[in-house]
Amino acid sequence: MKAAIYSRKSKFTGKGESIQNQIELCKEYANNYFNISEFIIYEDEGFSGGNTDRPEYQRMIADAKKKKFDVLICYRLDRISRNVLDFSKTIEMLQANNISFVSIREQFDTSTPMGRAMMYISSVFAQLERETIAERIKDNMQRLALTGRWLGGKKPFGFKSKQIEVINYEGEKRKLYELIPIPEEIEIVKLIYKKYIELCSFTKVESYLIQNNIKRNGKFFNQSTVSYILRNPVYCVADQLSYEYFSRQGSATPDKNEFDGKSGLIAYSKRCETTWTIRNKKDWIIGVGRHKGIISSKDWIQVQNIAEENQTKAIKNGTSRISLITPLLKCKCGETMKASSIQKNNDGSIKYYYYVCRRKERTNGSLCNIKNCNGHKADKEVVESLKKFAFNTENLQKLFFGEINSLNSRKENSEDKKKSLLNEIEKKKTMISKLVDSITGSDNSAATKYILEKINKIDNEIKELQKELQTLDNKIETDMLKKLNYEITLELFKKVADLDKLNFEEKQQLIHKLVDKIVWDGENLHLYIKNINSTNCIS
Template sequence: MSIIAIYSRKSKYTDKGESIKNQIELCKEYAEKHFNVDKFLIYEDEGYSGGHADRPKFQKMLKDISKKKFDILICYRLDRISRNITNFSNLIELLQKNNIDFVSIREQFDTSTPMGRAMMYITSVFAQLERETIAERIRDNMHQLARTGRWLGGKTPTGFKSQPIYVDDKKIGKKKMYKLSPISKELELVKTLYYKFLELGSLTQLESWTLENNIKTRNGKYFDKSILKVILTNPVYVIADELIYEYFQENNSDIASNKEEFDGIHGLMVFNKHNEKRNRVIKNDKSKWIVAVGKHKGTIPSQDWIRVQNLLEKNREKAPKAGKGKIGLITNLLRCKNCGSKMRITVSRRKNSTYYYYKCLLKERSKGSKCNIKNLNGSLADEYVINEIKKISYKESDIYKYLYEMKEKLNKKSNNQDSEKELLEKELLEYKKAINNLTLQLSRNQDSKAAKYIIKQIEEFDNKIVDIKTKLENLDENKEITELEKNNIDIILKLIKDFSNNVDKLDFEEKKKFLNQIIDKIWWDGRKLEINIVGYNQGQ
């Protein structure tokens, strides 16, 4: 038995063309003839163009695809789904990812058949070709922009602000552009950071130095290693000369400016430094960078900038790989209550014995100048947390009682939602019956003066039906959230019970995994530990 989704769309509220109702009926007929139907899910968008995807029911359908709420999607014609090939291809990819078949009746496009799957493959090939063509156009555009040496907007690097400039354009006369304008005080700090890094030899030492000397970012925050690395690797500061030209040439970068433009005065602008994939920003290899001479002056001599890059690379290669030690059970969960920083393991060895304790990261980075909270004995802390979690499994514990009460409240809420849904569905049925009766009256009194009043009444009832359907949809979504919350509580209670019963049989990694599922955070205030259980925000 298959759950069938039907999508229908009409761009205008008119009687011309295939009506929403006709589209749905034709899709239902096709489904009942070709598939073993369990039930239908209907998505209707009236008054929306197929040129864009910003349609309320279409967007709801996309969410339901991700939740795998149906098995087959049917539409009357392909252009009912989309008139945009990219949007259509994205939909096909989403359906494919969730193992949902797609049927378009008019075009006989049916991915449940071999021919339909072949059609889908051809569509995906064209979509890929379009993506590659767009990427090529973007790169060509980047080249054109890079040659101008202007600033394209966004957050300006430390040491610069954005300044408007006006240039002559043959077509439009004066054209407004932007360039980077220096902030002298900030650029002096940038110079200091570069040469201090070369003196100290590591980002960790440079970070500690900035904290000890109370040196902050332009936003008044403390520097950390990631911010410092962004500054130290940014080509915007390097003086564009022959040496840096050869450096980027050796790294196979795409150099948009002529060699003669590397004049020993200006700085560089780099495009395509980063790539965004699945909401993560990834730094591209230098071979993908587009390098051009900017309109601003350079700050750091090329030989010094290159020395910094080489030292960073050397330190990266020497950095120890993160290992999987058998100590530090609560490392991922532990926080310093004094400053909010994470706490890391520090190991010491005395008289043939190994001891470990947790130390605040800010305390370590600032050498005690910004936070001086007492270190925490590691083995005692780990043992304490395990024992506290064991206690929770008893029904007399406060957390167990709290979670159980929460579940009872959610059960009551769920029952209320069911009752409300029942009333709304009853009301919906009554309005539908009323419209049917009025439609019958209208057919008998078309030439009567009463016809316009009947039509007005039908429209009012139809608006009521739309409102009720919206309420039902919202109610279904809220019901889904309620059920999810109930399930979460059941999972937490089961995890706690399983952990308590089996903790002595678990190995280190299994204990760590269990604790990460049960505990939100653990706070250390220098005297005692506070454990925050997931779904229960009071300290234990």
Template sequence: MKAAIYSRKSKFTGKGESIENQIQLCKEYAFNHFSINENDVLIYEDEGFSGGTTDRPQFQLMLKDAKNKKFSTLICYRLDRLSRSVVDFSSTMEELQQYNISFVSIREQFDTSTPMGRAMMYIASVFAQLERETAAERIRDNMLQLAKTGRWLGGITPTGFESEPVVYIDPAGKERKMYRLSPIAEEFEMVKLIFDKYLELKSLTKLEQFCIMNNFKSKNDVDFKRYSLRFMLSNPVYAIADKEMYNFLLENSYEVYCDENEFTGEFGVMAYNKTQQDKKNPSCRYRDVSEWIVAVGAHKGIIPSATWIKAQKLLLQNKSKSYRKVRNSSCLLSGLLKCRNCGSYMRPKVSRPNKDGEITYYYMCEMKERSKRTRCDVKNVQGNNLDKAVVQEIKKLSMSDSELYTTIQNDKFTIQAAQNTVENEIALIDGKIKANEQAINNLVTSLSQGQNSTASKYIITQIEELDKQTAELKGRLLKLKEVEENNQSKEQNLDVMKSILSAFSKNIDTVDIDAKRMFIKSIVENIVWDGENVEMNLFGANSEKKQLPPTETI
């Protein structure tokens, strides 16, 4: 069993429990309550950092080591050493619980390995949830007030609009500034055409093809895809706010926060609270429309409400027929094979069986298919032959006399030499830190014995200088330990690569299709086709590249 001790102090002062005292008290608790010795204790110290944030170097290193299961119990002197925020404390507890690590605070006798400790942790999580919900309510209340103004709250504006400032006088007579959406003529025409084409084509897939063939781009200067077109078509910001729009919104469970008489047909519609963000998952997700806050905007609408409503009904009608990628059960390189001409993935397409009854397939560039050859016209490649060629090439690489095998061995020797240098420097810095800490303790003792002596100010200067040196050494030590960990990770990756290559050669002909795909994806980063030649790029080993023999085209 290993235990970790975390200590923190906002700044170096003579008040409160010092870092050293916190650590010593935690050690005594660990030795008395767990069957461990000095070698079983990992220590993390943050001096000069506030408990109001978790952005502390040693705290983050401690969480990283917790994830890697380097200890099973975390000990602190007091709860607030970990965090002064209920939400951050609860989040840390949840993370530790996820890694099956118990937590002990010796001052409050908080121990999550006991029933009482787990109960206290539950209470802390309840308060954290209450704090989060209260904050969410404040945000929603603020949105409701802003909705009455119809202003734009910031961020990337919808395609067809830009943000413009508007100066106004508030009820107190003060000059204020807000922002509203203003149409961009060129984008405005494109948005109108997209709505009209969708109603004409009645298919997001066909609409996507139309946009690609006509080189229509989003605000981020990328091609429109089905999901981005769906977001555009379902966004009420484009619709004109009239009576028909008001009735549709109410009938379909949108929360409308303004009176019917404001839907005059002069302005557009604004919808707030449409998306939800998650720190762990940065991708944007739309909330259900019943959670949106809808009001009349300060901008002009650009799509007649009747057109926008027809688009919503068609989107709902087509939802049950949503696009599904056809999965080929035989191909091995889907998700790996890319077109060099345009950078798109190449997807498998099933062809007719050959004379032996084997199902044949070929890989086609996705952009070529979506643009109907207008944006890319690279040749298709015969899939059965390419898959076999890739497998054979990886088999060759697994042989002990291959160039890749030699490269892996050389990389290991290089990493081991660098690791020895790092370990020696870590040992040297550890010794300097201990010597400085001992010197500081001796100087503090001298200071306490002769507080009124003329030497006191010189002793304090020495203490401050040694403390500064120690902080710099600890910073260097932290960076070296990161380098040490990276080197260990690189060496492990090389060992894993050797093991996979060996296992690949022995098992690839006997395992099923899914296992073959997994084997190949663990070795190959990507494969590139230029219409004539194939290049295979491998993970690790200095991003090894392999040119494959000529392959049949279609």
């Protein structure tokens, strides 16, 4: 009878159950209980049991399929695998090849029905342990987030760290770090946020800082540093709006009441440990820090929105000194239009130019033959239309304040409904608790059966109510962000009154902030304002 011994250890250490110890114990067991003529040894050291991508394990599986041994012995069940599915497949493969399996630590033997049943149960607990460890790591990160502590490493610009001692819930002293603001650097951070909201470009903010001789540690800011500062939630005030924002992103957050409107935020698990790239916000763990927030959540969120919009909709011709409205201007065929046929005066000023459909230009009019749009006339009409729109207070009141009031009213109704749902869930949980108490110690199996059915029914009702509650929470968060967008657009329209006083680049930036797109149909321009479900025909 041939016996295979499989041994595995995750790390190369001399502690615990070493590879050699596992093999010796398996040999001793085999000699005591089986008539073994030959041992085949498979050793994987430095490999996790979380998957089956292990060289010796794969060799052992291949040999089993060739029926090179009669029994597989391991020291402990999780040496084979910590994954239920992988373990089950291994057992099925061994049984298909008439190979017995023995785990000496658990005293399981697949030659008996009880042994097979117990091994499946034990494998479930092996995976449960692994998932518990992973969950424990995440829980630790979330507990750290609740403390608001700074974990060390490179400090964000504008802060230094200070070691403090605290008493934890077990009465033990612990050393933590908290962020202390550096006033002169904090002022620079505020300036960077202000200029980005104004200029909407990392590169332009970088240029502004260089032109004004603003430095950090004696060196000029680069685009990467500006981007890092603008994307870091450490500067954001922890209030209800920032809570709603990160909840909507899917980030793990503390209780809503922790967002006190004063403190700043700290993001844990923000970067991937292997590539050091910034993770998706849904993988972040957000904590309320011990430091004071310096950028309002409204401004911080506006910066994130601008940055994300720039990623997906780069303003390719936005810095042109000729046209105000590229690439906002689109042909009715869907293609963008560009400034072309440019003629200059002797002094270098622009005499005239036209907006031309890119599809028309590329295909010599075969796929689109729309009439070109007079550039000077189009730019002027867009500016005049925005001014007319801004000065029409009755229209603004109707479009924006009406929506804002509607959202406020809807929020109140949603909050009332939320309270009602929470009360209903608590009532049903109380019902389940009473039903559970009623069957405790009961010998009436018939009554117990019906009570259990009733419990399952109520539990399903609770799950449906919880789904409804989640949908309602999502709706409240969406409405809150909609309201913020309306308020930001209203603030921008106040600047339109001074549009003629702005230089070319400032006009261009303001137009891009207010306008979603402009469509040329060959005769008229159609202006689409951001956050408004309507269009104005302006020419």
